[in-house]
Structures are given as structure tokens and as C-alpha cells.
Amino acid sequence: MTKRTFHVWRGGGEGGLAQYEVEVNEGEVVLDVLHRLQATQCPDLAVRWNCKAGKCGSCSVEINGRPRLACMARMSTFEPEESITVTPMRTFPVIRDLVCDVSFNYQKAREIPSFTPSPDSEPGDFRMQQEDVQRMQEFRKCIECFLCQDVCHVIRDHEENKEAFAGPRFLMRAAELEMHPEDTADRRKISQEEFGLGYCNITKCCTEVCPEQIHITDNALIPLKERVADRQYDPLVWLGSKIGLRKGADTPVPPNTRKRTSSPEQ
Amino acid sequence: MTSTLPPPERAGLKRPRISARTLRTDRWWTPPLWTVLGLTAFLVYGLVRVLQQDHYWVADYGYLTPFYSPCLSASCAPGSAHLGTLPWEFPWFLPYALFSLPFLLLFRFTCYYYRKAYYRSFWQAPTACAVREPHGRYTGESRFPMIGQNLHRYFFYAAALIAVINTYDAALALFHGREGGFGIGLGNLILIGNVVLLWVYTLSCHSCRHVFGGRLNSFSGRPVRYWMWTQISRMNSRHMLWAWVTLGTLVIADLYVALVASGTITDPRIYN
Amino acid sequence: MSETTRHSYDVVVIGAGGAGLRAAIEARQQGKKTAVISKSLFGKAHTVMAEGGAAAALGNVNSSDQWQVHFRDTIRGGKFMNNPRMAELHAKEAPQRILELEYWGALFDRTPDGRISQRNFGGHEYPRLAHVGDRTGLEMIRTLQQRVVQLQQADAAEFGDPEAMLRVFPETTVTELLLDGEPGAEGSRVSGAFAYIRETGDFLVFEAPAVILATGGIGRSFKVTSNSWEYTGDGHALALRAGATLLNMEFVQFHPTGMVWPPSVKGILVTESVRGDGGVLRNSEGRRFMFDYVPDVFRDQYAETEEEADGWYADPANHRRPPELLPRDEVARAINNEVKQGRGSPHGGVFLDVSTRLPAEEIMRRLPSMYHQFKELADVDITAGPMEVGPTCHYVMGGVEVDADTGASVVPGLFAAGEVAGGMHGSNRLGGNSLSDLLVFGRRSGLGAASYLDGLGEDRPGIDDAAVERLRAEAAAPFERETGENPYQLQQEIQQTMNDLVGIIRRGSEIEQALESLDKLRERVAGVRAEGDTIYNPGWHLTLDLRNMLLVSEAVARAALMREESRGGHTRDDFPAMSAEWRRVNLVASLREGGIRLRRRPLDPLRPDLMELFDREELGKYLTEEEMPPAPRSGGSETAKEDK
Numbered sequence A: 001m002t003k004r005t006f007h008v009w010r011g012g013g014e015g016g017l018a019q020y021e022v023e024v025n026e027g028e029v030v031l032d033v034l035h036r037l038q039a040t041q042c043p044d045l046a047v048r049w050n051c052k053a054g055k056c057g058s059c060s061v062e063i064n065g066r067p068r069l070a071c072m073a074r075m076s077t078f079e080p081e082e083s084i085t086v087t088p089m090r091t092f093p094v095i096r097d098l099v100c101d102v103s104f105n106y107q108k109a110r111e112i113p114s115f116t117p118s119p120d121s122e123p124g125d126f127r128m129q130q131e132d133v134q135r136m137q138e139f140r141k142c143i144e145c146f147l148c149q150d151v152c153h154v155i156r157d158h159e160e161n162k163e164a165f166a167g168p169r170f171l172m173r174a175a176e177l178e179m180h181p182e183d184t185a186d187r188r189k190i191s192q193e194e195f196g197l198g199y200c201n202i203t204k205c206c207t208e209v210c211p212e213q214i215h216i217t218d219n220a221l222i223p224l225k226e227r228v229a230d231r232q233y234d235p236l237v238w239l240g241s242k243i244g245l246r247k248g249a250d251t252p253v254p255p256n257t258r259k260r261t262s263s264p265e266q
Numbered sequence B: 001m002t003s004t005l006p007p008p009e010r011a012g013l014k015r016p017r018i019s020a021r022t023l024r025t026d027r028w029w030t031p032p033l034w035t036v037l038g039l040t041a042f043l044v045y046g047l048v049r050v051l052q053q054d055h056y057w058v059a060d061y062g063y064l065t066p067f068y069s070p071c072l073s074a075s076c077a078p079g080s081a082h083l084g085t086l087p088w089e090f091p092w093f094l095p096y097a098l099f100s101l102p103f104l105l106l107f108r109f110t111c112y113y114y115r116k117a118y119y120r121s122f123w124q125a126p127t128a129c130a131v132r133e134p135h136g137r138y139t140g141e142s143r144f145p146m147i148g149q150n151l152h153r154y155f156f157y158a159a160a161l162i163a164v165i166n167t168y169d170a171a172l173a174l175f176h177g178r179e180g181g182f183g184i185g186l187g188n189l190i191l192i193g194n195v196v197l198l199w200v201y202t203l204s205c206h207s208c209r210h211v212f213g214g215r216l217n218s219f220s221g222r223p224v225r226y227w228m229w230t231q232i233s234r235m236n237s238r239h240m241l242w243a244w245v246t247l248g249t250l251v252i253a254d255l256y257v258a259l260v261a262s263g264t265i266t267d268p269r270i271y272n
Numbered sequence C: 001m002s003e004t005t006r007h008s009y010d011v012v013v014i015g016a017g018g019a020g021l022r023a024a025i026e027a028r029q030q031g032k033k034t035a036v037i038s039k040s041l042f043g044k045a046h047t048v049m050a051e052g053g054a055a056a057a058l059g060n061v062n063s064s065d066q067w068q069v070h071f072r073d074t075i076r077g078g079k080f081m082n083n084p085r086m087a088e089l090h091a092k093e094a095p096q097r098i099l100e101l102e103y104w105g106a107l108f109d110r111t112p113d114g115r116i117s118q119r120n121f122g123g124h125e126y127p128r129l130a131h132v133g134d135r136t137g138l139e140m141i142r143t144l145q146q147r148v149v150q151l152q153q154a155d156a157a158e159f160g161d162p163e164a165m166l167r168v169f170p171e172t173t174v175t176e177l178l179l180d181g182e183p184g185a186e187g188s189r190v191s192g193a194f195a196y197i198r199e200t201g202d203f204l205v206f207e208a209p210a211v212i213l214a215t216g217g218i219g220r221s222f223k224v225t226s227n228s229w230e231y232t233g234d235g236h237a238l239a240l241r242a243g244a245t246l247l248n249m250e251f252v253q254f255h256p257t258g259m260v261w262p263p264s265v266k267g268i269l270v271t272e273s274v275r276g277d278g279g280v281l282r283n284s285e286g287r288r289f290m291f292d293y294v295p296d297v298f299r300d301q302y303a304e305t306e307e308e309a310d311g312w313y314a315d316p317a318n319h320r321r322p323p324e325l326l327p328r329d330e331v332a333r334a335i336n337n338e339v340k341q342g343r344g345s346p347h348g349g350v351f352l353d354v355s356t357r358l359p360a361e362e363i364m365r366r367l368p369s370m371y372h373q374f375k376e377l378a379d380v381d382i383t384a385g386p387m388e389v390g391p392t393c394h395y396v397m398g399g400v401e402v403d404a405d406t407g408a409s410v411v412p413g414l415f416a417a418g419e420v421a422g423g424m425h426g427s428n429r430l431g432g433n434s435l436s437d438l439l440v441f442g443r444r445s446g447l448g449a450a451s452y453l454d455g456l457g458e459d460r461p462g463i464d465d466a467a468v469e470r471l472r473a474e475a476a477a478p479f480e481r482e483t484g485e486n487p488y489q490l491q492q493e494i495q496q497t498m499n500d501l502v503g504i505i506r507r508g509s510e511i512e513q514a515l516e517s518l519d520k521l522r523e524r525v526a527g528v529r530a531e532g533d534t535i536y537n538p539g540w541h542l543t544l545d546l547r548n549m550l551l552v553s554e555a556v557a558r559a560a561l562m563r564e565e566s567r568g569g570h571t572r573d574d575f576p577a578m579s580a581e582w583r584r585v586n587l588v589a590s591l592r593e594g595g596i597r598l599r600r601r602p603l604d605p606l607r608p609d610l611m612e613l614f615d616r617e618e619l620g621k622y623l624t625e626e627e628m629p630p631a632p633r634s635g636g637s638e639t640a641k642e643d644k
């Protein structure tokens, strides 16, 4: 058992770092230490968590400046004398302490046209091989921790882009649906024009922070960019659509979904 | 945009006001620094060599540096222009490989990996993850001219064609033995090694991965394309590695040819 | 002071796990205006943690599988204490529910002919669990979440507002149900729910004639548990206080394999697939002790030698199962005993080893998240050495007493589904049966609520403003106290008490002691104090959860004290045998004058056609003489069938 120095963000957006000396035992993770702070020094310290095993994506914070899951950040990975700074995700407004308002993400999720099987099919009709679903299964490992959304400089450093950019998590969702063998919608045009795929400059920070080790950029965003290029920047397709040869239609953003998400009543 | 509604977060809440550019405590600035140094070194070397218009061809063994292939100026050394030349002699500022170099440059410029590398290091958008970038506004690749990055696949097609020519060069050099006919020297190994790695880099391209299988929604019933996609995907996961390795092999191949052509060293022969 | 806002809905679903979301989807599809309330963010409910899979007799891997076989396995697993109608509906409807999920976008692992693949699991005769690697729960909740979004998109197009008909209230906690009438009184019925928003501390009143409880379990009342902070037994307590009844709360499942070290992760689950894929249990002497613990009822289904057991993995048709795959209760008790006898591992567990059983690559492929979990959290490489594991509180079989077909509780307008509902799993739940339970009964409770509403017509219950005022004051009270204890300390004491005295092995005198301690704790909990303000204040939230934990703990302890036998998730040291007489007894808990009262109610008998799925010899181990079906005449079972 040793004492460590923690700097933890307290308060809302205008808050600041508070310093604590706190016990740390062998085998603990940062979340355990935050819980000890709650139990012994500041019972009202706000932090989200559920599973404590990296499965639910609730405990996203920034530890020494890096977006991480608090429940998977082992204390033994820090230098013995290193002090540890825990701050809320920078991209989202702070409710209090380490808890952010992540409703941005739920809003974006709602703008993406849902899975659209052929109207002639019914439950039980699908026959898909493992190789057909494997690519999408990687994306479905996503635990919606929103660390990728947090780290992406497009919105982290430019809040004004939030409206135009859905973020890696939801561009990946669009890619997933585009790859689904039984899906009939076409989200390529809106991926570029409404969800802001073009804002992504493939600098891969989303991939770097993803706790599920999903290759977001290589396997979702770049393939989606290529699909968009098929649709938008291919001279033959362009010609085809001019003379009315292209079949299928672009799926629009579902009507009336672009509005403020519900927020707790004031 | 279709909508001008305010962002969805609850009114009154603010993002954490942290003035530090980043709270990262590691040496996050080293990788972009290395990238700047590496890319600059290559560009400077390449520029010097291309403008040199000399020491690109070893007539004895048929070694042609990739920087001059295909050689198109009427002043190309005899035997070095495998595809024939244009009727003019190029002025000092035009590279002899006039048609291939611009495409190769654009291929690498629009390559998804190099984009990441120079956006991070030269453009600093962002310098490193969770480090605030210095720009006031950001639109990424959504507007002209950066939207042109979407043309990468066409440069891939061109690059594949040029890789065929490089392969032809390297193969031809095998039939320049000292006694005539087949022969192998260290130079051949270097040229072949370079060409093989160039292929690996070119085929591991994301556009290539898309064209050969990525664009399909269903792999079942298309075993050949699935196999190709799987193989390309495997190479693709190391695309960054191949991008740097081929910069290295290009320099090695060119430098070797230059040294032999200028008579600084002689080419050790292994057979004939 | 915090605000109070009113909302009016047709159906309010409390809980956004598998059961809650499936119920809400159904209610919405029936045209009812529906709200879903959840303590955590949308998509983070406990269901995300489920790993192994969802059991459904699809017959994709072994075509002999049918609902009857699934039914039989479920009843066997529950030691014949299941509500037979629920087990029947579950076995029959699970396949449709799984296919429906696929149609909403779930991507299960596939068989070579392109169907949903299924895997083996403890207690299931055939490979039956539809799965996605070891993250099936995540797939399920994400799919349901995305289905909710899909319905909202349709509503946006139709009504101009995505939340017109179906709205999610994340991070909102219900503290009490609202009633039209007095709890327990004749004619009293549900009229809504009272909640606070965790983010702001503001209060919400939901006016709704139908409320569906889908709040999950109670595991947080135990110290060593695989359950998260959410599992404070809120739904169970809400139901009790609204006058509803709880069934067989003594049945608590202890999963045999939880992590035991480091202390901070003690209790986190080690999936059963580790044993399903060849992992074996050893004590400190290196012995595979499970061979010593095969109970008589299972004697002929389990191997007696290591050779025979090892043969099963490759050739299950000609070998009996390894005893490591006995039902969870048996394995948990065995581990407990080994540790007690001093043959445990250094940190008080036993060794679970796959490293000597499978090549490293194979382990990485089949158990990726277990590898990850041990590597990250315990610094143990499971491909190189054994894990240390011990029992952990995992699931509660007991729950709100409901009607099998509609999920209706005894209080009109109150429904329950999922882990919070009782009866389906009898005294012990089979792995994989929960996820399918959520879907089957989630949907049924949604349908049940919809038809209850249709029956109501214009006769909607009203909200009692005085009650709302009282609830507001109650919720805010912890802030007003000048003195009072720290809620975290009290929570720890409840957990320690339950763990030590009403844990995996129980004894009458210890349970009495526990009841005494709980009694004392009740007074202290009544005076607990919250510090700080109302904005996202976990300390305050815990003060409000504590009384639920206490009430539910008392229900568990009282029932455990009364049931004088050992069965499934209830083991009495002083009554070690299973009793056929006790099998016929359901213990029904209700709240009277602030305390738990228990009533005995006979268990529904098995229908004769379902009874026929078992042979007489097996039935004889569970049933009393008078319950046994008439003995077949000399002609054997053929004639017995024709007799009816």
C-alpha cells in the first residue's frame, strides 16, 4: 500500500483540478482509486461506471491527458513517483467532475438511416456466411465509450464542426450498415455531405484510443471514403447518373431527426 | 448543411476549460518530428538526384534507377530508354522520367498513410492525439482543394502501371551479364528487392483493397475476390511500414546505381 | 430547490436492459406512448456484460434440438421448481425472438450453411446458445437500442418528433411507484412513477396506468459479486412497496468462477466458456476435485475418470461430461468446500487452468476477452498459467411474482420482466437462459401492458399530489440532516453481512444473526446523510438505494431461513438434502407494516404432456409419491401414452 498524488477535475466547465493524497493497493486501477476517494474524502465525486471490466464504456475520462477507460488503467503502469491527473473528456460539456453530457453522440446516432432489409424478407430469411459478417462484427465490438469521439480533433479542437461531423463512432456505424449484405439503403452521399466524412483527415487518433482495438480508420473510415468515391467522384458513375443509368437512390437523412435531443427538464 | 439548429448539448453546460494545450506527459512530439525529418530528407535527396540528370544508368549491367524510369528525354543515355524517347532534349529543370514521377508523387501524396503522416507533422492537424492543433478553422478534406484526395484510386492505377515498368527494368537488367546473356550482380538484387517491395506497397494500398474486394457487400459465392481481399488486407495492415521501407529501398537502389554509374564503386558480380 | 416535471405516458418501462427495451419496443409497436427509464446511460445496462450467449432451440447445429428438449433442460437446471408455464413459453418462443433480433440487425456468428451458429453450455443437451464471440449481451443490447432508434426515426417522419411515441430517459432513477389507492388495498392500482434525474437532481412524475419493471437483479447486496452498482434490487423493492409479491427470493445464483485477485476486481466474472472449452478446476494439491462432488441425481450423466472426461470434448456422443460442467450451484459449492478445507489457492480460490489444455493460439481465438481481462486486470497470462477463481454472486432467480403469459403482477397495472421477475428459472438458472428470457418475457409484458390499457378505456388512474410531495421530501431528506453516516460505509456493512451470513452456504443460526444485523442497519440507514449538492452526486444516489438493498436483503434472508432444504441457489448446511415436500412450496414475500411477511403457495404442477418428457426414475428424485404420474401398465410407456 502506497500513497499517491492525484489531481482530479472538480466542478463543471469552469471548475479546476483538486489535489488529493490517496492510498493505492496492489493490482488497482484508476477507477478503484476514484472510488476510494468517494468513500473516504469526497462522497459527491461524480464518475460514471458500470462493469469495471472494460465492457460497458461508461468510465471514459482523460488520464494524464490521454483518453482512456478508468477501469482499465492499471496503477502499476505509471511511474512510482508520477502524479496522476484525471480530467473529464474535453470534447463534451461537463456536468460535474468527471461526468460529461454525451448527448451529442445519441443525437448523431439518430440521424443515421437504420438497417433497412428488403421489404420482401422476413425474420429467419437471412443466409449469411461468417466471412460476410466478420467485417461488421469488428465494428459491433464497439462499447460506445465515445473516446474516439472525444479524441477526434475535428470536434475536439473545433467545436463549431459538431453540427457537420458525426464523428468516427457514427461514420463507422454508417460503414457497417453499408457493408451489410442484407441492407438496401445507400448512405454514401449523406455520409459525405451530411455526416462530414470529408472532415476526417485519417490521422487515426480514434484508432489509437479505441479500447476495443477496432481499426476504425483502416477498416471503416477509409473503406467508407472509397465507397463514397465510387458514388461521388467516379466519372463513370457521374456520367451514368446524368443520363439516368444509375439504379438505386440515395437514402436521405431521416426527416425531423435533426433537432436538439431531449435534455433533462430545467 | 440542412440544419442550423444549435448543438444538442444542454444549454449552460460548458466544456472543461483547460488552458494547457495538452496534459499528456509523454514525448508526444517525437513521432511527428521524425516524420518531418524523414520526409524532408527524402524529398531533398530526390530533388537533387532528379535534377542531376546524370549517373542514372549503368550501361554495363543495364541498371536503371527507378527515379529515371521510363527515361523519356532525347538526351537519355543510349540503351537506358526502354520505351523509347520523346523527340526533345529536356531542359535542366525537367525530370527525365517526366510522365512517371508526377504520378508517383501524387500517388504517395494522396496515399492514406502519407496523408496521415504529413497532416500530423507538417500541417499539425493534429500534431499528436489529444494535443490541441494550432488552426483557427478546420474543414479537413471536405472542400477544394483537399477534396481532391478522393482521386487517390486513379493515381493507384497509374502507380501500378509504373510498377510494371520498374519490374520490366529490373528484369531486363538480368540479361546484361559481363559475358552477355544472363547475369546477376549485387545491383540486380537491390533492384529486384526494390521492385518487390514497391509491389507490396502498391498492392497494400487502400484503394487496391477496395477495388479487389472491399467494395463488395457479400463475399460468399466470390471465393477468389474474398481470397484477394484477405491477402491485400493482410498487407494493408502494415501499409505504413511499406510506405517507409519503400522510401528507403528507392534511395538505396538509386544511390547504388549512382555510385556504380559514377564509378565510385564497382558492382560485385555473383554470376556472370 | 429542485424542480418537478410531469410527463404523461401510456406505458412506463423501468429499466433499459434487454427486458426493458424489448418491452418498450413491443408497447410502442402496439401503438402505446412509451417511456423507458434507466439509471445509467442508454445502452449501458447490465445486459451488455453477458458473454456466453442466448439459448434458443433453433436446431441450427444439431437438428434434433426442439423446444421440448430446451424445456426439459430448463426444468432440470431449476431442479423442478420452475414455473412450468413460463419455462414452456420461453422454450417455445425463444427461437422467434432471436431471429427477430437478426432481422433488426444483430450479427450472430454463423454456421457453414449461413444460419446462426450455436454453442454448448452447461446444462444444455445440444449446442443451443446463439452467440457473438464472447460478447453476446453487447450485441443484443446494441441491436435493441438501434431498433428503438429505428422506431423513433419512423415516428419523426410521421409525427415530426422522434420522441413522440417512444422516449428514453437516461440516468434517471425511479424511487417509488405511484398508486391510485393504498398499497395492498383492494382495488388499488398503479398510476405512475416518481423519479429523479441523476444529472440535475430534478424530480420527475410519470403519470402512467401501466408500469413495467425491468430493473434486473440484487447482486450489489453481496460483497463478492459480478454485478454493477445498478443492481441494488430497486425493482424488487418498488414492487414490494407497491403491494406486489416476490417469489422464492432465497434462490440466489453464485457463479462458480469469479476472479479472486487482485482485491479490486474480486467477483468479476470468468465465463463458463472457459470450462466448456476444456478448462479444468484443480485444488492446491493439483487434484481435479470436481470428481469428488458429483451428486447422486447427476451420477449417470457425468464422467468418473479423467480419461473419460477428457474424451468428451472431442466425442461427446460416446463419453460422459466432465464434472467441471455440472450446474453452477454444484460447482460453486464444491469450490467453496475445497477452500474451507484448506486446499485453496494463495488468494482464497481454486485454480482454473486452460493453459495446459489448449494451445495458446486456440485460447486467444476462443476466449479473447478472458485473455484480455486477466492480462489487463490481474497481470496473469492465461495461456501460460492457471487462473485463480472462486464463487461470486451472479443472478437472482427469485423475483416479482407474475402471470406467465402477460407478466402482470398482483397489482393491476404493474408488470415485470427479465431478472426482476421470478419463477422462470426455478431454483437455478441455466447459462444462456437469461438473455432469451429477457426477449420472450420482455415482449410478453409489453403486450400484456398494451392489452391492460385497452381494457382500461377512459378509466385512467389518477396521481395523488400529496404522495408526490411526500416523495419529494423523502428524496431530499438526506441533504437536510446535520449528522448522519457515510452511505458507502453502510453499503459495505450490508454487503459484508449478506456475504458472510446469507451467502453460498447458509445455516439457520447465521441467517437469524443476519436478520438482526439488518434490523440494526435499518435504523442507521434511516439517518444516512448526503453531502454536496444535487448535481450528479453519487453519494446522494447511494443514500436512496440503500433502503432498497436492505429491504431486498431482508426478503432473501427471511426466505432463506424458512426454506429448510437445499436446492439450486439455496444451500442450507443444517438441511443439506433436497426435499420433495419443499419442492411444492413457493415462498411468497410481501411487505406488511414495514417488514417482510412470507406466505406459502403451492407450485403449479407440471402438465401431464410435459411430465412425459421425463422418465419416471428421474421424476422420482424430485416429486412426492402423490405427484408421480400413474405407473405405466406392463406394456411400458407406449401404452401409457395411449391411455390419455
Ligand SMILES: Cc1cc2nc3c(=O)[nH]c(=O)nc-3n(C[C@H](O)[C@H](O)[C@H](O)COP(=O)(O)OP(=O)(O)OC[C@H]3O[C@@H](n4cnc5c(N)ncnc54)[C@H](O)[C@@H]3O)c2cc1C
Pocket (backbone or CB within 6 Å): C014, C015, C016, C017, C018, C019, C020, C037, C038, C039, C040, C044, C045, C046, C047, C048, C049, C050, C051, C052, C053, C054, C055, C137, C172, C173, C174, C175, C214, C215, C216, C217, C226, C227, C230, C234, C235, C269, C394, C395, C417, C418, C419, C420, C431, C432, C433, C434, C435, C436, C438
Ligand atoms: C458478467 C455477467 C455475465 C452474464 N452472462 C450471461 C450469459 O452469457 N447468458 C445469459 O443468458 N445471461 C447472462 N448473464 C445474466 C444476464 O446478463 C442478466 O440477467 C440480464 O442481462 C438481466 O437483464 P434485465 O433486462 O433484466 O436487466 P438489466 O440489463 O440489468 O437492466 C436493468 C435496467 O434497469 C435499470 N434500473 C434499475 N433500477 C432502476 C431504477 N430504480 N430506476 C430506473 N431504472 C432502473 C438499470 O439502469 C438498467 O437499465 C450475465 C450476467 C453478468 C453479470
Ligand code: SF4
Pocket (backbone or CB within 6 Å): A151, A152, A153, A154, A167, A168, A199, A200, A201, A202, A203, A204, A205, A206, A207, A217, A221
Ligand atoms: S481518423 Fe478521422 S475520425 Fe479518426 S480521429 Fe482522425 S480525423 Fe477523427
Ligand code: SF4
Pocket (backbone or CB within 6 Å): A057, A141, A142, A143, A144, A145, A146, A147, A148, A149, A169, A206, A209, A210, A211, A212, A213, A214, A216
Ligand atoms: S469505436 Fe472504440 S473508441 Fe469509439 S466508441 Fe466504440 S469502443 Fe469507444
Ligand code: FES
Pocket (backbone or CB within 6 Å): A048, A049, A050, A051, A052, A053, A054, A055, A056, A057, A058, A059, A060, A069, A070, A071, A072
Ligand atoms: S466501467 Fe464499464 S468500461 Fe469501465
Ligand code: FES
Pocket (backbone or CB within 6 Å): B107, B110, B111, B112, B113, B114, B152, B156, B201, B202, B204, B205, B206, B207, B208, B239
Ligand atoms: S498507396 Fe497508401 S493508401 Fe493507397
